[in-house]
Every structure is written in C-alpha cells, then in structure tokens.
Amino acid sequence: QPIQMENPYKDPPKKCVLCGINVDYKNVQLLSQFVSPYTGSIYGRHITGLCSKKQKEITKAIKRAHVFGFMPVMFKNPQFLTDPKLHNIKY
Amino acid sequence: QPETAAVLKRTVEALMERGAVVRNLENLGERSLPYKISRHKERHKRGGYFLIDLEAPPSIVSLMMDHLGRDIDVIRRAFVKHPVAKAEECSGIIPVSPEEKLSAKK
Numbered sequence: 001q002p003i004q005m006e007n008p009y010k011d012p013p014k015k016c017v018l019c020g021i022n023v024d025y026k027n028v029q030l031l032s033q034f035v036s037p038y039t040g041s042i043y044g045r046h047i048t049g050l051c052s053k054k055q056k057e058i059t060k061a062i063k064r065a066h067v068f069g070f071m072p073v074m075f076k077n078p079q080f081l082t083d084p085k086l087h088n089i090k091y
Numbered sequence: 092q093p094e095t096a097a098v099l100k101r102t103v104e105a106l107m108e109r110g111a112v113v114r115n116l117e118n119l120g121e122r123s124l125p126y127k128i129s130r131h132k133e134r135h136k137r138g139g140y141f142l143i144d145l146e147a148p149p150s151i152v153s154l155m156m157d158h159l160g161r162d163i164d165v166i167r168r169a170f171v172k173h174p175v176a177k178a179e180e181c182s183g184i185i186p187v188s189p190e191e192k193l194s195a196k197k
Contacts, residue, residue, distance in 0.1 A: 012183070013184060013185055013186070014186075015184070024174070051184050068167065072126055073126065074126075077125065
C-alpha cells in the first residue's frame with residue numbers, strides 16, 4: 001500500500017538575488033545595481049526578478065538615499081558603472 | 092576639521108538638552124555630494140556624512156529639525172527609525188498557481 005507523503009523530490013523554493021541580504025539605504029553600491037545607468041530610474045520587478053518584500057525594501061531605500069544625499073537621482077554613480085550585470089536588460 | 096567637530100558638539104549638546112540618549116556617533120566619511128545642494132544661500136558640492144544613534148521621545152523630532160534647520164553648517168537633516176533586525180526567514184519566491192492569480196483580489 002503506497003504511503004501518502006508530499007513529494008520528497010521537490011526543489012526548495014527559488015530564492016531571489018537578495019534573499020538573505022539586509023537592505024540598507026547606506027550601501028549605495030547595492031542600491032545602484034537596481035538603477036538604470038542612463039536615466040537613474042529604478043528597475044521594475046519584471047526586470048530585477050526580486051520577491052515583493054525585497055523589491056519594496058529596495059525602492060524605499062533608494063528613495064531615502066536620494067533624499068538624504070547618498071545617491072544621485074538622474075544618473076548612476078560612475079564609480080559603480082562597472083558592477084556585474086544582474087538583469088538581462090537590453091537598452 | 093575643527094569646524095565639523097564644533098558642529099557635532101553643538102548638535103549632540105542640543106540633543107542631550109532635550110533629553111535624548113546618544114548611543115553612538117559614526118562618521119561615514121567626507122565625499123562630494125551626489126548633486127549640488129543649495130542651502131542657506133550657498134551651493135554645496137562636498138560634505139561630511141555623520142550618523143548619530145539615538146534614543147529619544149518622538150516629541151524631540153520636530154524640535155530638532157527646527158534647530159538643525161537654523162544651523163548654517165548643516166546641509167541636510169533627517170531622522171530615521173532604527174531598522175529592527177528581523178526577517179531572517181525570507182523563504183524565497185513561492186510559486187503562485189494561475190488559478191490563485193485569477194481569483195486574487197485587486
């Protein structure tokens with residue numbers, strides 16, 4: 001008689017890029033990775049592929065960094081232009 | 092550099108006067124600002140960033156914003172709540188079945 005149990009071969013749920021990482025308005029490098037280098041606009045969830053919690057946290061942190069004078073608004077900080085690509089976006 | 096020390100001393104003293112407990116004062120370095128900020132009839136390009144860890148009653152916030160607004164050496168002021176360190180259990184993206192998506196409330 002087969003025993004009823006949930007699928008033991010299931011993969012663990014897929015994690016987004018920031019799944020364990022604490023998001024802070026102070027680390028401008030992390031935040032600049034989710035911002036367009038040309039206009040400085042924040043990428044949407046269909047581009048970044050983050051879960052809703054982390055996307056919300058990131059947008060709030062970016063807006064805070066704009067206001068407090070940590071991150072430029074209209075463009076991406078040229079220091080962080082050569083960061084590794086996180087999203088498959090074609091400009 | 093002695094001017095910045097004087098500014099910090101002034102602000103911390105004002106805070107202690109209103110009854111705030113200062114836990115920590117961090118210097119986040121002096122760098123060129125991301126955009127030119129005009130304050131008190133001057134355009135600033137460089138500034139020092141400081142972070143003060145505070146414990147204070149919320150009535151202090153408006154008083155301090157007023158006080159710091161009158162200080163010429165302070166370019167931009169802000170109060171932020173302490174990020175409560177939790178949410179270690181970010182369990183990844185849970186796949187939503189298409190039926191749930193259809194019947195989801197908007």
